[in-house]
Amino acid sequence: MDEWGKRIMRMILAKRPPLPYWAQILIPFIAIVVSLCLSSIPIIYAKGDLFKSYFYLFYGALGTRYNFLETCVKSSPLIFTGLAVAFAFRAKFWNIGAEGQLLAGAIVATWIGINVPEMPKFAALALIISAGFVAGGLWALIPALLKTKLKVDDVVSSLLLNYVMWHIMGALLFGPLQQPGSSWPRSPSISELAKYPMLLARSRFHLGIVMAVVAIAIIWFINEKTVLGYRIKSIGANLKAAGFGGIPTTSVIIKTAMISGGLAALAGVGEVCAIHYHLLMDVSPGYGYSGIIIAMLGRLHPLGVGLSAFFFSMIIVGAQTMSRMTGVPVYIADVIQGMSLLIMLVAQLFTEYKIKVISK
Amino acid sequence: MSPKNRSPIVEMRSIKKCFLDTVALKSVNFTLYEGEICALLGENGAGKTTLMNVLFGYYACDDGEIYVNGKKVTFSAPRDAIAKGIGMVHQHFALVPSISVLENIVVGIKESKNLFLDMKEAKHKLLDLEKMYGLFVDPDVKVETLSIGEQQKVEILKALYRGAKILILDEPTAVLAPLETKDLFATLRKLTENGNSVIFISHKLYEVMEISDRIVVLRNGEIVAERHKTETNMRELASLMVGGEIDLGKRKNVGFKLINDEIKDVLRVNDLWVMGNRGIEAVKGVTFSVKEGEILGIAGVSGNGQKELAECLFGIRLPEKGEVYLDGLSLAFGNPFFTVMNGMGRIPEDRIDIGLMMDLTVEDNIILEMHAFRPLKNGILLNYDAAHRVSDELIQKFSIKTAGRDALTKTLSGGNLQKIILARVIYRNPRLIVAAQPTRGLDVGAIDFIHDQLITTSKNNNSGILLISEDLDEVFSLSDRIAVMYEGKFMGIVDIENADRETIGLWMSGVKESCA
The missing domain is CATH 3.40.50.300 (P-loop containing nucleotide triphosphate hydrolases)
Structure with missing residues (x-):
């Protein structure tokens, strides 16, 4: 066995000098192209026509006005969860709990949406949106406090709280929030006052999409122009050095977590108030988890998050058309999503390291 | 017992070692005699630990020869040194806290014939060693439950179990309470009575005078003196250690x-x-x-x-x-x-660990201690124009060599990193x-x-x-x-x-x- 060990070459990872800025920007795009190429393998395996499949994937996402606007509709929750994760990750607060925070927002939006008294529509919407934001923020406060006060790992606590919130939602939907007379876990419909306005005719293009774009701008502003943004960046780069330099690390991490949770919650508010108009167990098909991939693919930059959320939304919406037209299962969308994350992570590794072959 | 009637067991001849552009050892000749306790005395950075790391195979020397028992050896890794009967106990122990003493001692040993370790036999062998040297540690308890002094015993046992006849101890008393030190010294005496030889790295004169037979003083990578214990005193050793007037x-x-x-x-x-x-x-x-x-x-x-x-x-x-x-x-x-x-201006010892954010820009680091004050802080906003001005001014004034305020801090050399810290301290x-x-x-x-x-x-x-x-x-x-x-x-x-x-x-x- 030793002989073998001596004969084969050894490969090690060696640090490389930092890549130029344009290369850093290019990487997510390369990752997307490579993952689309690699996704050909399962498409061929599913006996799909490759050219036709990709054509319908993009046609389904962008080909008609309606398809394009549907892709925008789908991007809205993904932008919010992606921003939520990216904002927290910049401070190295590993918020894997966007899913639970989303559900918290959805639950609160539903509850207020059902019970909202007569008032001007803008006031009702402002109430629901801010209450949803606060609900998600408070749910994210739990892992933040556990991390800063008790040094509990934030990955584990924020992840597990997703299941807690899912079961809370289940209990509510089989209990106080259940539609009277129904045996299904669904809530009554929300009041007309609570519904997001539709902004474009013959589509589901709603207020939440504009809010998501505004959120991108606000997060960019916080990151680039404010003291808080500088502090978050510093904490993410070196927690000890940031603390040594006088930054109140605990309070910054708590603020970061609450803003992150609030953003994720807005995804849930939008799903209830613009898509379903009631709460159901399937309110989120894992938007919170997709947000993690989107944040990584967007390199934690708000604009990058916007782009990668739109790309993801294209894949999800387009995969349905592709599936209808070619018979390739819609699950191909999940394959492409997962693949793009893995390739992104590998590509990121190679921006900092190169493989060095050592022959003994 | 004078060293003359003992035979040399280790000879290191004209050992040279450089790290990048600093010379750590300049042509050092060091001899260890059988059955003695030899103290290596010197300040930080004198080269004591480097010399011993060369002997233990951690570092390859740039030049020079090593003889063990009269035979020339080349060590490319510690396992080669261990095979020649050399053991080393570092300042920071290499023990796994969550497993038992016995497991820590046998871990990493290759039993050539058997696929599985014979733990029973290993335990027997360990207990024999413990009895022989008076180093009593329960083989079955987990290392995390042991005191520092006991962990050190485990490290010594680990070396002996691997057949060490020459034991190198790097500042062994630095972590010990006075009573534990006494214990350690008793162990060292027992080791030499059994024919082992010990190299004892230290800067504490009392201990050196108490335990060693011979004292070798290093300064700036050179051996400046060798003294038999009876021929010297603390005053002389101190001045040898720190150099002349x-x-x-x-x-x-x-x-x-x-x-x-x-x-x-x-x-x-x-x-x-x-x-x-x-x-x-x-x-x-x-x-x-x-x-x-x-x-x-x-x-x-x-x-x-x-x-x-x-x-x-x-x-x-x-x-x-x-x-x-x-x-x-x-x-x-x-x-x-x-x-x-x-x-208070603060220049920390671990500049990379707690002083700087290496993945951020030079500017980000320059403004760290002033970003919470005017003119940089303007309500909730950070005035980046002011930050740019301060950064450019300080980069120039302290001649920090960098591609600019937007360069990543990790691209700077050590001296320039320290200048960033100095600049932000003095600016205020x-x-x-x-x-x-x-x-x-x-x-x-x-x-x-x-x-x-x-x-x-x-x-x-x-x-x-x-x-x-x-x-x-x-x-x-x-x-x-x-x-x-x-x-x-x-x-x-x-x-x-x-x-x-x-x-x-x-x-x-x-x-x-x-x-x-």
Whole structure:
């Protein structure tokens, strides 16, 4: 066995000098192209026509006005969860709990949406949106406090709280929030006052999409122009050095977590108030988890998050058309999503390291 | 027993070792005789540990030869050294806390024939060893439940189990309580009675005189003296260790500041006790003050509490008890922002670990300690125009070599990293600068620059400077007064005019004698 060990070459990872800025920007795009190429393998395996499949994937996402606007509709929750994760990750607060925070927002939006008294529509919407934001923020406060006060790992606590919130939602939907007379876990419909306005005719293009774009701008502003943004960046780069330099690390991490949770919650508010108009167990098909991939693919930059959320939304919406037209299962969308994350992570590794072959 | 009637067991001939551009060992000849305890004495950076790491196969030497039992050997890894009967116990133990003593001892041993380890036989062998050397540790308890002294026994047993006849101990008493030290010495004597040889790395004169047969003194990568214990005394060893007389004419800090009670204290420390990471007190009741415009140098071998003292003053480590006054203001412990706000400039020992954010830009690091104040902070906004101005100004003024304020900090050299910290400290006109090992690992040019800046700031800005350094030359060159820290206490404070190297050397080694 030793002989073998001596004969084969050894490969090690060696640090490389930092890549130029344009290369850093290019990487997510390369990752997307490579993952689309690699996704050909399962498409061929599913006996799909490759050219036709990709054509319908993009046609389904962008080909008609309606398809394009549907892709925008789908991007809205993904932008919010992606921003939520990216904002927290910049401070190295590993918020894997966007899913639970989303559900918290959805639950609160539903509850207020059902019970909202007569008032001007803008006031009702402002109430629901801010209450949803606060609900998600408070749910994210739990892992933040556990991390800063008790040094509990934030990955584990924020992840597990997703299941807690899912079961809370289940209990509510089989209990106080259940539609009277129904045996299904669904809530009554929300009041007309609570519904997001539709902004474009013959589509589901709603207020939440504009809010998501505004959120991108606000997060960019916080990151680039404010003291808080500088502090978050510093904490993410070196927690000890940031603390040594006088930054109140605990309070910054708590603020970061609450803003992150609030953003994720807005995804849930939008799903209830613009898509379903009631709460159901399937309110989120894992938007919170997709947000993690989107944040990584967007390199934690708000604009990058916007782009990668739109790309993801294209894949999800387009995969349905592709599936209808070619018979390739819609699950191909999940394959492409997962693949793009893995390739992104590998590509990121190679921006900092190169493989060095050592022959003994 | 004179070494003459013993045969050499290890001979290292003209060993050279360089790290990048610093010479760690310049042609060292070292001999170890069978059955002796040989102490390697020297300051930090004298080359003791490097020399032993070469012998143990950790480092390949650039030049020179090693003979074990008269045969020439080349070690490319510690396992080669272990195969020749050499064992080493490092300052930081390499034990797995969550598994048992026995498992720790057998882990990594290749049994050539069997696929599985015979744990029963291993335990038997271990118990025999324990009996033979009086090193009693329960083989079945988990290492995490053991005291530091017991863990050290496990390390020694590990080496013996692998057949070590030559044992290297790197500063073994640094982590031990006095009683444990006594225990260790008894073990070492037993080892030599059984024909083993021991190399004992230390800077503590009392211990060296107590335990060793022969003493080898290293300074700046060279062996400056070898003495049999009976031929020497602590005073001689101390002056050998720290080198000859200092020429005060060569001081960078020209002129002495007369210290008297009329000058205001910028730092006053009263009976400060600080716990170290190992759960033992690292700073044991120090009291001193730093005056306006004064440079107070704290000399001492590292690991005697200087780091904990500095961290406590920086606001990143809580003391057990004691008071600190910064410019008359009672210092809020554990609050770095308080120190920043109230005029303490801080140069940390671990500049990369706690001083800088290596993945951010030069500017991000320059503004770290000033971003919470005007003009940089403007409500919730950060005024990046002001940040750019300050960064450009400081990069120029401190001639920081970088591609610009937007360059990533990790692309800078060590000297320039330290300049970033120095720049952000001096920019705020601090009342006091606490500089911990400010020039360690830097090149001569950067060292000169940093020294000049510290002196200028103390003179022009009337800032007090607390210089904590293990480099005695630096302390002599800059300080107005010198204090020596040893095992968490001050051995004494002396004006530079009355300080002589021999006394300081003795103080650093734990020998208390008044300055003559």
